[in-house]
Amino acid sequence: MKTQYIGKPVSRVDGLAKVTGTARYSADFKVDRMLYGYIVSGSIAKGRIISIDTSKAMGLKGVLQVFTHENVSGLPWFSIKYKDMDAPSGSPFRPLHDDKILYSGQPVALVVADTFELARYASSLIDVLYEEESFATDLAKNIDRSYKAPVGKIGYVSPKSRGDADEAYGEAEFKMSGTYQHGAEHHNPMELFSTTAIWENGKLTVYDKTQGVTNCQFYIGNVFGLAYKDVRIISPYVGGAFGSGLRPQYQLFMAVLAALELKRPVKVGLTRQQMFTFGHRPVTMQKLALSASADGSLESIRHEAYSETSRFESYTEIIVNWSGTMYNCDHVKLKYELVGLDMYTPVDMRAPGAVTGAHAMESAMDELAYELKMDPLIFRLKNYADEDQTEEKPFSSKELIACYREGAEKFGWTRRNIEPRSMREGNQLIGWGVATAAWDAFQMPCRAKALLSIDGKLVISSGTSDIGTGTYTIMTQIAAESLGLKMEDVTFHLGDTNMPMAPLEGGSWTAASVGSAVKGVCEDVKKKLIRMAVKTKTSPLYDSNSKDIVLDSGMISDVKDSSKSASIVEVMRLAGINSIEETSTSGPNPINKMKYTFNAHAAVFAEVKVDEDLGIVRVTRVVCAVAAGKILNPKTARSQILGGVVWGISKALEEESKMDHQYGRFMNHNLSEYHVPVNKDINDIEVIFVEEKDDIVNPLGVKGVGEIGIIGVAGAIANAVFHATGVRVRNLPITMDKVLQIAEDDRNQVAI
Structure with a gap:
């Protein structure tokens, strides 16, 4: 039975070094x-x-x-x-x-x-x-100076419209419109x-x-x-x-x-204060207008976004594009513009653009569902997109319906009363919200090197990074399984320009990009070993059919003759070879890129409890169901989704860098005033990995999970707050003062 490491919840191979302090970070070198x-x-x-x-x-x-x-x-x-x-x-x-x-x-x-x-x-x-x-640092007061975002940054694609959204919106029976904002955030x-x-x-x-x-x-x-x-x-x-x-x-x-x-x-x-001086997630203002027919079919989507950048660079994000691919709709109008301000250029921050656009679009979908008096999940299923309408291409795989189904079942969505303010525990108003998430499944060109020594030890290297995502571990798993070695006989090295070139560690493309290179170089070494085994006359596997040879746990065997077997070490010794060294390059399949759209998908369900008197919002439960192709390591992948959900909670309720426009400076530039969740803020989080097979996206069939975990969380929480209170807060973060103020404004309007 071939040893399997891919898909197993293996603990981090670098964990011991980190917890014992032997892992050396940049400031530790003396x-x-x-x-x-x-x-x-x-x-x-x-x-x-x-x-x-x-x-x-x-x-x-x-x-x-x-x-x-x-x-x-x-x-x-x-x-x-x-x-x-x-x-x-x-x-x-x-x-x-x-x-x-x-x-x-x-x-x-x-x-x-x-x-x-x-x-x-x-x-x-x-x-x-x-x-x-x-100087000018206020986005809202400078919208009139906006300009079309240029194409230039890696990964940025100008939004594409289709149909006639303005006409469809004007003729629609059910419609909504609203403006959504969120403040700046710093990575910290x-x-x-x-x-x-x-x-x-x-x-x-x-x-x-x-x-x-x-x-x-x-x-x-x-x-x-x-x-x-x-x-x-x-x-x-x-x-x-x-x-x-x-x-x-x-x-x-x-x-x-x-x-x-x-x-x-x-x-x-x-x-720490200077960590607030070199870029941030930009403040963005978004305007949404959606319309639908009486049966709940989307008839038009209009989504425009205005985002801040510096005076000297035009930083771009894909914010509105997702609204053209997430749901089935023939009339879509998208617009994305920038406003140059006197600040440092924003920089990519986990799920750049997608997390911003998803909050607005998913909130708008919730609002329109209420106009239709339709369950928000049923509304999403009604408008499910089977293909990418923007590019007119099928998805390489898409198990989003399974995400909806499995997530809803785990969350207990069918027990939800659709009416706002209808669920409570004492003075705690209970709300349930749902949102959809999608992220590109990228693969970038990458190189990897393998060195197999006569002692049976394998060293793999690639100049990538591990920012805590588990790269050391999954690359070790891929190498061990690909070459039929025990994990303890494999060492993976990274983070050095003396190693083969790798892409930036970002975009959720590292597993696919570096992983494919590692798999490829191990396959090359494997071919050499098999050739040695069957061509060396003194080898126990001499003259065997190469197609019948398997490698497992450091042994080379003939599946058709159990008596023909030898260790990798023995075969190399008999062949007179002290080491095998190979370098391999991998990259995306250009034909497949032209024919398919590659996305990971997720469905997020959130429960909030809101103090009716104080407006304090607590997220008590989150279920995140993810379809991201092959999950290389459920343990480290789950950790990635958990971290994304926690950050999504932070984005929804706490996180904001406050700019004093009188001075043009972020004022809460420390960890005491820049609010992030503590343990007491985080409750039950359930992660579900939906089975998804994809033989097209890359040789490993993986899509990456670094970004997808955060994308739909803020939208689901915002929708849950509305369900709990009847108050629609469109400006993140959702703080108690906003909940109380909007509720008071609504009461005053009713009184008038």
Whole structure:
């Protein structure tokens, strides 16, 4: 019986290193003669630096240099605007480039000293005089300056309309319209961004927190005019990132700048407050208008979104496109525009665009269902999309109906009373809501290397990342099963530009992309082993039919003759081979990409309890049913969905970066005032993986689960709040003041 690891709930192979503290993160690497940098952040939103006095800081013993725009020049990117691999359209931010201030919190100086404490103290002695200019940071007040989002960022596709949604809406019997908003959010992973740069013998070694070592190598090589082969980026462990590590952050530039100038190793890290100064999920305003016939068939969808970006780059997300593919509808009008503001460019944040658009669309679907007096789940089933109408292509697989069915059964949806405010426990109003989620099932080009030694040990490597998702573990599982080895005989290495190139770790494409490369390279090694086994005259399997050979638990056997068997070690020894080394490349099938749409799907059911007097909302139950192809490891995959649901709860009820438009600065830039859930906020979460077979999407049949878990949660919770209270809150997060204020407004309207 062939040993099977794929699909089994294997514990993390890197778990022991993490819980014992032997896993080394970017800030943990130390070398002799280390210097420490501390970044000085600007205090105005827009203007220029008139003067910057560093004399007091430089007068301190142990301070080696203070870098500012006045003494940093001559870098290649100052004349050629190099971009990183994940950059949107526009001109990337260039730290210490000139005297211009583009946003509040912009780095204006780097102090480098013998100790971190000295560098931090010296930074307080720097005097900066500014000339302020008028600025704009309020999306709502600047909508009139919106412009069409350009195509340029990887993965962005302009929305496509069809039919005549305006006419269909005007003639419809049942309709709704509304405006939905959500505030800015910041990633706030546990690990702060930190970089250690070492310049030695013409070679640069950098330990960095990143989701893409190759991207950082590309960026640093271009910015500083270094050959890529002379720049090595290492990032074996990442303590959370959620998209914040896709682009190189400015501490990387600072550390390398100082190391090259001072010819000594330099470590530069960001403070928690500075973690709020390099990008966020953008504030977005969305307008929805849906209509339906009396039988519940959707007749029109109009979805437009306005999202903030910086003045220097046009950051894009796919927000409205999902509304054209999620449900069957012949008349769809989609619009997505940007508003340039005086802030840093937003960055990708878990399920970028989809989680934003789904909240609005799924809330609107709920509102229209109530106009129709139809159960919200039945309404969704009524308008189920069997194919992608936007691209006029079938889905490679789609088990969303099974998600609805299994999720509803587990949740007990049939016991739901459709009337708002009809379910309660004392003064606790109970509400049940549902929402749909979808995310692209990407596959990106990737390479992997395999080295099988004479001792039967296999080392696999690929320059990908593991931000806590379980990449180390699932790649070990794939390799062990593909080559018929025990898991303890397989080691997977990642996070190093000396390894084969891999894509950025994001978009839920790592399992499919890196996994396919790992499977492919193991298949290549397997072919060599089988050829050795049947061609080596002294081998017990000599002259066997290659098609009858199997590998299992380190043994090579002939399925038609049980007497013909040998260990991998024995076959290699008899063949006189000490090791087998292979490198393989995998990528998406271009023909399949043209013929099919690849999506993961989910159905989310949420229960809330709302204090009738205080408006306090608690999420008491969530059931998330997911169809994402082959689940490589139910244990780590479940963890991904749990994390997504928790973040969805946070997005719905708590999370928001508050911008003071008088100063153009995020004010709650710390973990005490930036609210995220604690243990008491999280109750029962049930994860269901619906069986879904997909032989088209990629060789492994996987779709990825990093994003899909968060996408429908906020919509389901918002719908549950309405069911509980009769109050429709369209502005996230749903806080108690909004619930009470809208309820009071509704009562006043009734009185009038």
